Amino acid sequence: MxxxxxxxxxxxxxxxxxxxxxxxxxxxxxxxxxxxxxxxxxxxxxxxxxxxxxxxxxxxxxxxxxxxxxxxxxxxxxxxxxxxxxxxxxxxxxxxxxxxxxxxxxxxxxxxxxxLAEGTARDPAVERELEGRLRREGAARLHAELAARDPAAAARIPPSDRFRLVRALGVCLATGRPFTEIQRQATRxxxxxxxxxxxxxxxxxxxxxxxxxxxxxxxxxxxxxxxxxxxxxxxxxxxxxxxxxxxxxxxxxxxxxxxxxxxxxxxxxxxxxxxxxxxxxxxxxxxxxxxxxxxxxxxxxxxxxxxxxx
Structure with a gap:
């Protein structure tokens, strides 16, 4: 066929x-x-x-x-x-x-x-913006924002892990979807x-x-x-x-x-x-x-x- x-x-x-x-x-x-x-x-x-x-x-x-x-x-x-x-x-x-x-x-x-998968969903411009906010506002503020957008990701990523915090929140902002959802079910x-x-x-x-x-x-x-x-x-x-x-x-x-x-x-x-x-x-x-x-x-x-x- x-x-x-x-x-x-x-x-x-x-x-x-x-x-x-x-x-x-x-x-x-x-x-x-x-x-x-x-x-x-x-x-x-x-x-x-x-x-x-x-x-x-x-x-x-x-x-x-x-x-x-x-x-x-x-x-x-x-x-x-x-x-x-x-x-x-x-x-x-x-x-x-x-x-x-x-x-x-x-x-x-x-x-x-x-x-969209985790790799393709990352946007360098969004991550640069978040890195700037991290310096200005601190990790606690960004972690609270991640918790509001993706509680599951926030539960496993501590505020001290700045790299993973920026990556997870960046994917949330770039895609409009929770980071854990992107990881679990990539768009074909x-x-x-x-x-x-x-x-x-x-x-x-x-x-x-x-x-x-x-x-x-x-x-x-x-x-x-x-x-x-x-x-x-x-x-x-x-x-x-x-x-x-x-x-x-x-x-x-x-x-x-x-x-x-x-x-x-x-x-x-x-x-x-x-x-x-x-x-x-x-x-x-x-x-x-x-x-x-x-x-x-x-x-x-x-x-x-x-x-x-x-």
């Missing part, structure tokens, strides 16, 4: 400002696809300028999903994203079209493709036939694009956007690059020039971390968008995958 072929999934990943969104639209137009966002901050409604969210005219009629689905007050998690993204992907498949998972949040992409892999593309540019060119993009965000009204959203920004949203720096600016803690420089610096560091993440992805194919045949290669990958899944 023959098995059903695995449903296709094209992943277009890469560092911030590389040009992923435009390439995903081109791929969707070429092969009859729909885009599913994989950017942890573009999920939030109203956070448009600072996240570089694609605008309706730029979508060129291509359906986009997993953008503007959460309120700024809500805490994001890989577990919540996984459930919603897989539902969106399944709906695209039912329409007979190719889902294109596009974004730069490596943890969220890995959750969709591989499922998505079962997709995946083609994983990572779009890159030479470092100096990428950094120049980042710097110009940040300057454009401030010209386009990023500070006003943050001022409007400030009362509603929850613990996840207020840590987004661009938003935390503008909150400091609005509080009078820095000048606009200093805020611009800080966002540029944080964005360059983030791009470096993203590239480190994607280089570790087995089977990822890297495409330098400065190469003259880059777009043609992306479109051919999309068409090949779409034909295989037809």
């Amino acid at each position: 023959s098995r059903e072929p695995a449903p296709p999934l094209l992943v277009i990943a890469g560092p911030t400002a590389a040009g992923k969104s435009a390439c995903a639209v081109e791929a969707a137009l070429a092969c009859g696809g729909e885009v599913v966002g994989a950017d942890s901050m573009q999920l939030y409604r109203g956070m448009d300028i600072g996240t570089g969210k694609i605008r309706p005219p730029e979508m060129r009629g291509v359906a986009h999903h997993m953008i503007d689905v959460w309120e700024p007050e809500e805490r994001g998690s890989a577990g919540r994203y996984l459930r919603q993204a897989r539902e969106a992907i399944a709906a695209v498949h039912r329409r007979g079209r190719l889902p294109i998972l596009c974004g730069g949040t490596g943890l969220y992409i890995r959750a969709v493709v591989e499922g 892999p998505g079962g997709y036939a995946v083609r994983y593309l990572c779009l890159t540019r030479p470092r100096e060119r990428l950094y120049r694009r980042i710097e110009r993009r940040v300057e454009g965000m401030f010209r386009d009204g990023l500070v006003d956007e943050v001022a409007r959203l400030a009362p509603r920004l929850g613990p996840t949203a207020r840590e987004a690059i661009g938003y935390r720096e503008c909150l400091r600016l609005l509080a009078g803690e820095c000048t606009e020039a200093e805020a611009v420089a800080a966002v540029q610096r944080a964005s360059r560091r983030y791009a470096k971390r993203q590239l480190t993440w994607f280089r570790a992805v087995p089977g990822a194919r890297f495409v330098d968008l400065e190469e003259p045949d880059a777009l043609a290669r992306i479109l051919e990958e999309a068409r090949t995958l779409a034909r295989a899944g037809a």
Whole structure:
């Protein structure tokens, strides 16, 4: 008895400002696809300028999903994203079209493709935030938070075991589920036939694009956007690059020039971390968008995958 072929999934990943969104639209137009966002901050409604969210005219009629689905007050998690993204992907498949998972949040992409287990559920950014809180607030405060979210984990992890405390609480925050539940029952892999593309540019060119993009965000009204959203920004949203720096600016803690420089610096560091993440992805194919045949290669990958899944 023959098995059903695995449903296709094209992943277009890469560092911030590389040009992923435009390439995903081109791929969707070429092969009859729909885009599913994989950017942890573009999920939030109203956070448009600072996240570089694609605008309706730029979508060129291509359906986009997993953008503007959460309120700024809500805490994001890989577990919540996984459930919603897989539902969106399944709906695209039912329409007979190719889902294109596009974004730069490596943890969220890995959750969709591989499922969530303790290892895949760990988010380095969340753990860094917790390590900072550990220094400022002390282990007892974090242990009490773990006890509220996962009493079983708190019962077996003493406050003195700081490594396991940060790991367990970090998984709770990243996934929205108890650490012990993640350990006990991992989410299964998505079962997709995946083609994983990572779009890159030479470092100096990428950094120049980042710097110009940040300057454009401030010209386009990023500070006003943050001022409007400030009362509603929850613990996840207020840590987004661009938003935390503008909150400091609005509080009078820095000048606009200093805020611009800080966002540029944080964005360059983030791009470096993203590239480190994607280089570790087995089977990822890297495409330098400065190469003259880059777009043609992306479109051919999309068409090949779409034909295989037809």
